[in-house]
Amino acid sequence: MSAAVETKDQAHHEDGDHHGHSPFQAHHFETMQQQFDAGKLGIWLFLFTEILMFSGLFCAYLIYRYNHPEVFLYAHKQLDTTMGAINTVVLIVSSLSMAWAVRAAQLSQKKLLVFMLSVTLALAGVFLVIKYFEYTHKFDIGLFTGRSNVMYQLQHPDESDHNRELYDSAIAAEHEEEAEHKEEEAHAVAEAEQEDEHPDEHSDSHASSHGDSHGHGHGGPEQFLDAPRNTQIFFGIYYMMTGLHGFHIVFGMVAIGWLLYRSIRGDFSSEYFGPVDYVGLYWHLVDLIWIYLFPLLYLIRS
Amino acid sequence: MSDHSTNHSDDHEHGLSHVMPLSILFGTFLALLFFTGLTVFLADQHLGEIDIWIALTIATVKAGLVATYFMHLRYDKPINVLLFLFSLGFVALFFGITLLDSEQYQPQIQEYYESTTTVTVTEAPAPAEPAAE
Numbered sequence: 001m002s003a004a005v006e007t008k009d010q011a012h013h014e015d016g017d018h019h020g021h022s023p024f025q026a027h028h029f030e031t032m033q034q035q036f037d038a039g040k041l042g043i044w045l046f047l048f049t050e051i052l053m054f055s056g057l058f059c060a061y062l063i064y065r066y067n068h069p070e071v072f073l074y075a076h077k078q079l080d081t082t083m084g085a086i087n088t089v090v091l092i093v094s095s096l097s098m099a100w101a102v103r104a105a106q107l108s109q110k111k112l113l114v115f116m117l118s119v120t121l122a123l124a125g126v127f128l129v130i131k132y133f134e135y136t137h138k139f140d141i142g143l144f145t146g147r148s149n150v151m152y153q154l155q156h157p158d159e160s161d162h163n164r165e166l167y168d169s170a171i172a173a174e175h176e177e178e179a180e181h182k183e184e185e186a187h188a189v190a191e192a193e194q195e196d197e198h199p200d201e202h203s204d205s206h207a208s209s210h211g212d213s214h215g216h217g218h219g220g221p222e223q224f225l226d227a228p229r230n231t232q233i234f235f236g237i238y239y240m241m242t243g244l245h246g247f248h249i250v251f252g253m254v255a256i257g258w259l260l261y262r263s264i265r266g267d268f269s270s271e272y273f274g275p276v277d278y279v280g281l282y283w284h285l286v287d288l289i290w291i292y293l294f295p296l297l298y299l300i301r302s
Numbered sequence: 303m304s305d306h307s308t309n310h311s312d313d314h315e316h317g318l319s320h321v322m323p324l325s326i327l328f329g330t331f332l333a334l335l336f337f338t339g340l341t342v343f344l345a346d347q348h349l350g351e352i353d354i355w356i357a358l359t360i361a362t363v364k365a366g367l368v369a370t371y372f373m374h375l376r377y378d379k380p381i382n383v384l385l386f387l388f389s390l391g392f393v394a395l396f397f398g399i400t401l402l403d404s405e406q407y408q409p410q411i412q413e414y415y416e417s418t419t420t421v422t423v424t425e426a427p428a429p430a431e432p433a434a435e
Contacts, residue, residue, distance in 0.1 A: 036318040037379070044382045048389035055393040062397055063404045085342050089335065096331040099322060099372045106321045156418070229415060270317055277319070284372045291364045294338075295357035299345040302353055 024272045036274050043278040047285050050248075054289055057241045061296060064233060074227055075234035076300035078143060080134060084298035087130050088290065094123035095287040098256075102280045105263070105273035113268060113276070117260045120283065124253045131246055138235070141220060145239055149232035151224045170222040177222065241293055248286045255279045320377035330371040337364050 022032055029035035065072050101116035142150030147159075150166070157167035224231075259279055262268065268276055341360045349356060370376045375383050 033318055040319075040378070041382065044385055048385060051389050051393060052396075055396055058393075059397055059400050063400060066401065067404060067408065081342065081345070085338065088338050092331065092334045092338065095334075095368065095372050096327060099327050099330075100324075103322055103324070103327070106317060106319070273318070281373055284368050287372075288365050288368050291368065292358075292361050295341055295345075295361050299341065299357050300354075301345055301348070302351050 022271055024267065032271060036277075039274045039278055040281075043281050047281060050282075050285060054241075054244070057237070057244065058292070058296075061237050061241065064237060068228070068230065068233075070228045071231050071234050072300050073302070075231050075238075076298065078138065078141075079238070079298050080137075081298045083130055083134050084294050087127050088294045090123050090127045090130070091287045091290050094120045094127070095284055097123065098280045098283045101259075102273070102277050105268045105276040106270055108269040110263065110266060110268075113263045114260065117256055117263060117276075121253060121256045121260065124249050124256065127249055128246065128253075131242065135239075143235050144232075145236045146232055149235055150221050151227040152230075152232040154221060154224055154227070155229065166221055170220075170225055173220075173222040174225060238297055241297065245286065245289055245293060248289075252279070252283050252286055255282065320374060322371065322374065322377075326371055330367050333367055334364055337367075 025032055025035055029038065097116045097119040101113055101120060104110075104113040104116055138144075142148075142153075144150075146152065147156075153159075153163040153166050154170055157164045256279060259276055262275070337360050341357055344356055344360075345353065347353075369386070375386065
C-alpha cells in the first residue's frame with residue numbers, strides 16, 4: 001500500500017499521509033487523484049455522447065425550420081414565452097446552487113453541501129411543474145403530435161369521421177364568429193362615440209372566452225384553420241426536444257437525490273467529492289441544452 | 303467555515319481539483335441572468351431576420367459561460383477541453399452535411415402532400431427568404 005502512495009503520479013501531492021487509505025478509493029486506482037481524473041474523463045465522455053444525441057434533434061429542428069419557416073412562425077405562438085423564461089431562470093439558479101454544492105464538497109462544508117443539493121433538487125422539481133402546466137395546456141387545446149394534432153385533423157377531414165366532424169364544426173364556428181364579429185364591430189362603432197374604453201373591454205372578454213372552451217366548434221379548433229401545412233411537425237419536434245430534456249431533468253433529480261443521501265451520510269469531503277462534481281457537470285449540461293432550446297423554440301419571431 | 307477552507311480555496315496545487323471562488327460563481331450567475339433578460343427583450347424588438355443569429359449568439363455566450371466557469375473547463379485538464387471542442391466539431395459536420403442534402407426531396411414531399419390532403423390551407427405570409435435555420 002505505501003508503495004502506491006509514493007508513485008510518481010502524485011508529484012505535487014506529497015502530503016499524502018491519508019492517500020490510499022480512503023474507503024472510497026477503488027483498488028484499481030493508485031491514488032485518489034488518479035481515480036478522480038479517470039472519473040472526470042469518464043463523465044466528460046458521457047456528456048459528449050449526450051451532446052451528440054441531442055444534436056440529432058437539433059438537426060431535425062434545423063432542417064425543418066430551414067425548409068418550412070412559416071410553420072415555426074405560426075406555431076411558436078402556442079408557446080408561452082413567460083413560462084419558458086421563468087424556466088430558464090430556474091435552471092440557471094439551479095446551476096448556481098449545483099456549482100456551489102461542488103465547491104462546498106471540495107471544502108468539506110457538509111451542511112452547506114446538503115443545503116445546496118436540496119435547493120438544486122427543489123428547483124428541478126419547479127422546472128418540471130412549470131413544464132407540466134405548459135404541456136397540459138397544449139393537450140387541452142388538442143396540440144398533440146402527428147395525426148392526433150388538431151391542426152392535422154382540420155387539414156385532413158377525409159381521413160376519419162372524427163376529423164370530418166371537427167372540420168365541419170370548426171368551419172361553422174368560424175362563420176358564426178365572423179357574423180358575431182361584424183355585429184360587435186357595428187355595436188362598438190355606435191358606442192365608441194359615448195365611451196372610448198368599451199370596445200377594448202369587449203374584445204378582451206371575447207378573447208378570453210376563446211381560450212376557455214375547448215369543445216368542438218365552440219371557440220376551440222377553428223382558431224387553427226389558418227395553420228400552415230404540417231404544423232403538427234413543429235409540435236413533434238417541440239415534444240421530443242423538451243421531452244428528452246425533461247427526462248434528463250428527472251434522471252438528474254434521481255442522481256442528485258442519491259448525492260443528497262450520501263452527503264447526509266457524510267461520504268463527501270475534500271478527499272473525495274468526485275460524484276458531486278460529475279453529477280454537477282451533467283446538471284450543467286442539461287442547463288446548457290436548455291439555454292439553446294429556449295431561444296430556438298420560444299423566441300421565434302421572424 | 304471549517305479548518306479546511308483556509309488552505310484549499312483558490313489553490314491549484316492542493317486538493318483534487320480547482321475550487322471555484324464564490325465571486326466567480328456569482329459573477330457567472332449574474333451574467334447568465336443578464337443575457338437571459340437581454341435575449342427575451344431583443345426577441346420583441348422586431349429586428350428582422352437577423353434576430354435568430356442574435357439569439358443564437360447570446361445562447362452561445364451563455365453556454366460558454368456555463369462551460370467555462372460552472373463546468374470548470376477553464377481550470378480543467380486540456381484533454382477535456384479538446385474533447386469538448388471535438389464533439390462540437392462533429393456536431394457541426396453532422397448539421398452541415400445534412401443541410402446540403404435537405405432540399406433534395408422537397409418536390410416529392412410536396413407531391414405526396416398534395417395527393418393526401420384534401421383541404422387547401424391558406425399559407426401564412428411566409429418571409430421572403432427562408433430565415434436560415
